Amino acid sequence: MTKARIFSKLVAIMTILSILSFIFTGCGSKDTSSERSNSSDTTTTNVSKTDNASAQSTKSNTETKRYKIVVYKNGDGQGRQPVDQDPILKVLNETLNIDLDLNIIESEYESRLNLLAASGTLPDVMQVTQKQFESFSSQGLLLDLTPYVEKMPNFMETYPDYLTNKNLEIDGKHYFLNGVRPEKQQVKSYNSLWIRKDWLDNLGLDIPKTLDDIYKVAVAFTNNDPDRNGKNDTYGFAGMGGQLGGTYDPFQPFYGAYGTAMHGSYLLKDNKVVYSTTEEAFKDALGFIKKLIDSGSVDPDILVTKTFDQIREKAYKNTIGMMYFTWAEFVKPPYDEQLKTMTPDAEWIQIEPPEGPGGKWNGVYSQPGPVSKGYVLSAKLEEEPEKLDKVLEYLDYIVAGPGSNLVCYGIENVHYKVENGKIVALDAMSEVSYSWQHQIMGRNEVEYLATKFLSNESHITFAKDLPYLDRYNNFLKIPDGVNAGDKSAYESEEITKFIYGKRPLSEFDDFVKTLYDTYQLQLYIDSVEANLKEAGLIK
């Protein structure tokens, strides 16, 4: 019996000890060790072609401290290149004498950033959603850049009106590091309508130019076996309807033909803010979409098509004739080859949006406002002026000049070379396919696309030169006490009901009325109006 007693005491002690040790080993492997391990990751070299090149860049000054800069980027649905295979990172660290911790967060970005905010460990540089921005800035978590931007020469040169442009100010402060790149550097969109030219030829049809044409072609594609395979397996129109109201909303050209935009857009007409969903023209557009759906020529899967893969699959299976899609996911390498392999005889071309009673618009362009996709800095940097300087130096470095070339194209003479003042990609460019994740400060889009995607020049130009309707969603500050999630759910659901005939269009006015009464739409409109007035865009 004494043995058992000793035994039981021992077990008890061991249990308690093990619990304590769990806690302590947990403490041991805290952030400090992870910091060190991160920097050792970046400095241990994996022998690659780029080693020689980086050895020639400035060696680190051993006297000054090497600061670790933490950057958080929303990388929803994206992967991250392994840190030891990132030549750009190495050069950045060595040139600037920093230890860059670039975090591409693959999912749950908002929650994870919120957790950091809640525990007081926000990253130095980060992206934020609008609501996060409102919340963080009102609690003093973000740095007001006004006194500091002048330390960034490249930045001031690229965005000379940053400090004077009222659009970019919030209560007299500047939080976002996003200027508006000059118009000629912008690319408003990659989307456009695509159509099977070979199917048109097979059926003896012309390229559709009006809404009526679109309708006729869609019906013909569905019923007249355009791929000549003897089977009734084709649909006229498809798209990513799983993202209604988002960038890839497939019905955008149809809204555009009526002079309006997809739901949830704040437009400016006659010096007044107009909400697209409530327009008479919107109702007409829905009528057209309904007509199209009723004819059976719209892919029945359209509402559950949520990913690029799904659309591509439909194209490869020869089941769709027209779609609203982005060239970047369809004909950019490696997809161009895939397309050729899967459907060697297919001829997909881009076409202009159809003309309708309201004109011709391919989609919307969200005018940059106070809140955009830019980056903000943590207010904690104010407490470490030296580190803040380093951060600004890093950000300024990649805005223009050699730093920008680095994050866009890689290392000179390894991934690209300069010929007659123009940047020419070399074969090794494919090594830096992740460079876009480094482009925190944006890029000269036109030059970038032209350099990296030579084979897509025509696609790029076509899409970007189409007409886009300006919308002002970036000027919305969500009013207190409303539920924006409920409102957009209501809109998507009712719109779906209208176009599928589950609710008669005669009830459209009731729908609009509910938006105002139950969902307090006016508060939203007022907010946009107020901000536009402040920015001087409304008189």
Next chain:
Amino acid sequence: MVAKKRITVSDILIYTFLTVFTLTIVLPIYYVVVTSLSTYEEYIKTNGLILFPKRISLEGYTSFLSNPAVLKAYVNTAFITVVGTLINMVLTILMAYPLSRKDLPGKKFLTIFILIPMVLSGGLIPTYFVVKTTGLVNSIWSMIIPSAIWSHNLIIMKSFFTTIDESFIEAGKLDGANEWYILIKIILPLSKAVIATLTLFYGVGHWNEYYAALYYITDSSKYPLQVILRSILAASMNSEASAELAVNSHSMKMASVVLSALPIMVVYPFLQKYFAQGVLLGGIKG
């Protein structure tokens, strides 16, 4: 066991029903496996109805396994699963046994004590705070300790223990055994089925760990399998991915399913023997 040589109608019904049901599972699983082994081209051309791939392509698998992060992730997950399950079982057993004793003072209170967290939780932020305060953020232990006991499993085990006839315990006490002895030498050997079951439940839970890692770990070398697999998959579907990753994206999708499920599937048959009928001696209350 009674030896019945005749096959009855109900036998046939049962076998048929089970076969049909199993087929509804086999076919889609077969679809997943076959797709992971075939090229995207074949998948498109046959609309997914591949009986046997014309050309077996292991690219889906090699794309994953050639990535060094995957191997590390397997190691991490193996550690979490083994150590985690061990801790789970020890703590669960240690709590379940006392709670199963009818005469324990405060039993009802304690049972409610473990019941409440099963339905009520503070949510993400408070839990994160606790994990952070106990120093587990960015530690591999953050995937083990905060989930050390599942009330769901604890109640099952406790419930099972109560079915063990008290006479065993009485006999033990008469022989002068103390509680530890009773637990280890008497109760546990009689509980093989429930121990196997819960080991499986906890083990699979750890193997599939995703969200805890996502919120608590920032050092990618500590990520478990699910996180790495999903991230590689996401990378392959991104338009700026490298060419080889992008074309393999579809078979990679399926390959990741097979790779993540395979190891744990292999374990189950070993535990199955504990579920064999009659392994427990008589005397156990129904």
Next chain:
Amino acid sequence: MINATEVPFRKAKHSANLKARINTLKKFSPLYMMLLPGIIYYLIYRYGPILGTVIAFKDFSFVKGIFKSPWANPWYKHFEYFFKSPYFTRILTNTLLISFYKLFWTTVSSLILAILLNEVRNRVFKKAVQTITYLPHFLSWVVVYGIIHALFSESSGVINVAVRQINNRTIPVMTSPEFFRTLLVSSEVWKECGWGAIIYIAAISGIDPSLYEAAYIDGANRWQRIWHITLSGIRRTIITVLIIKLGSILDAGFDQVYVMYNPNVMEVGDIIDTWVYRTGLEQMSYSVATAAGIFKSVISLALILTVNKIADKWGESIW
């Protein structure tokens, strides 16, 4: 009324009681020691966070943290926001309906599977069926959705293509409100039936085989044996598992619904968790999310206590 003689008597009784209590504690001390590590765990990692539910009664701000954030005014402000949403009735109805259907059908199907497997004598067949049927549990809903899409997509799904050849119509399995709940429940059953059966199989293995022999001798047929021996033998397990599952009844499966839903089916598929997700996404309201969570917990707890009381009448309370 206390008189002078009672007091010393009470005192004596007290100290006697106290002594008895201490003795009891001593007697049970090894058991309490066993409980100790687990209790510490619960206190730190489960009850600690529960303190955080106070967020639901405050206007939570990151900088101020949980304890210094101001109290909401009125204190039920966030609950009110939740209850007043135009979708409240809908999400509550859907959540309850979907959860109960799922609970019912998964339990029944797992039970049937476990019982039938018990009746099978061919060990190879038995092992094969068991192993295969639990496989889908390991698939994520994204993959299962992919399979559903491959089967039922109206434009290229295997089944719908076949149906179209015959009938010239397609079945809108994924986009029709009429089918959606059925889709949710049946895919859940498909995925979890085998896994859920494991615990029943384990429980069945604890039934004394001689009971079957005795019943057979008494002339009971197969189905009677199943009812009286197998089912009643695992009755305790069934009830325990049922009660535990009630604890998560209001979850209804966010991952699954999120992957599968689309605007067409929202009215039958929108559940509490998808609403919270949506609200949170646009507006970052942790206070509301926590309030909704508390609401769910209260109902789950009430359900558990009620059902357990009923089960108690059959002697199967879980405490």
